[in-house]
Amino acid sequence: MKILVCISHVPDTTSKINFTDNDTKFDTSGVQFVINPNDEFGLTRAMWFKEKQGASVDVVTVGGKDTEPTIRKALAIGADTAIRVDTEALDGFQVAKELAKVAKDGEYDLVIAGRESIDYNGGMVPGMMAKMMNANFVNTCVSLDIDGDKATAVREIDGGKEKITTTFPLVIGGQKGLVEESDLKIPNMRGIMMARKKPLNVVEPVAADTHTKAEIFRKPAPKGDVKLVDADNLDKLIDLLHNEAKAI
Numbered sequence: 001m002k003i004l005v006c007i008s009h010v011p012d013t014t015s016k017i018n019f020t021d022n023d024t025k026f027d028t029s030g031v032q033f034v035i036n037p038n039d040e041f042g043l044t045r046a047m048w049f050k051e052k053q054g055a056s057v058d059v060v061t062v063g064g065k066d067t068e069p070t071i072r073k074a075l076a077i078g079a080d081t082a083i084r085v086d087t088e089a090l091d092g093f094q095v096a097k098e099l100a101k102v103a104k105d106g107e108y109d110l111v112i113a114g115r116e117s118i119d120y121n122g123g124m125v126p127g128m129m130a131k132m133m134n135a136n137f138v139n140t141c142v143s144l145d146i147d148g149d150k151a152t153a154v155r156e157i158d159g160g161k162e163k164i165t166t167t168f169p170l171v172i173g174g175q176k177g178l179v180e181e182s183d184l185k186i187p188n189m190r191g192i193m194m195a196r197k198k199p200l201n202v203v204e205p206v207a208a209d210t211h212t213k214a215e216i217f218r219k220p221a222p223k224g225d226v227k228l229v230d231a232d233n234l235d236k237l238i239d240l241l242h243n244e245a246k247a248i
Helices: 037-053 065-077 092-106 125-133 189-195 234-244
Strands: 002-006 009-011 033-035 056-062 081-085 110-114 136-147 150-157 160-167 170-174 200-203
Touching: 002 037, 002 092, 002 125, 009 065, 033 037, 033 065, 037 056, 037 065, 037 110, 037 136, 037 170, 056 065, 056 092, 065 081, 065 189, 065 200, 081 092, 092 110, 092 125, 110 125, 125 136, 125 170, 136 160
Parallel strands: 002 056, 002 110, 056 081, 081 200, 110 170, 136 170
Antiparallel strands: 009 033, 136 150, 150 160
């Protein structure tokens, strides 16, 4: 079985975020980038299939040379080969088209992507990929097992979970639940050294169109001052909640 894991190069959530050019561009200076958490859950599950069922696992990202440390980490975790589509990731449709081309050319059975990236939270790429590939699709996937040519997936739905049996080719929009945070693999020295020798293939983009554009970025408004009310002054608390906060 051939598995392709899609990797997004995203800012660490602990990084301080700023914007430049009148708040129209993200300022990357001083920002630490990591594997998108939803993608890392998918990569860890793919590594389980590699170890238990002998699957081959490749990773792919869309971006410039600055994304290579991130996909090198995926190689250090255990992926066999990395692919970088040499173009800036501009919007969901463009990224999906680039990734779908790599997936179709590589004739992968299973494509695992995160349900969304933590930078733009668009949640569009896996579903569009599946449509472009004419593949089956399971989103918000929290469990995935494979037996021969059948895949059994569990996905979150409103009010519960749904169990689905499907066939390949298959695209998964994964999230926490595919594995738990405690299952995530930290590259060891041997993995890091081996990653330097593994192939990182740079491919030309298909020059897909973009359909959206970020006009301006704004940070959340700062929170107001906190008012502390003595625990014995319940009437004052009720008054503030009713007349000032309008919460009751």
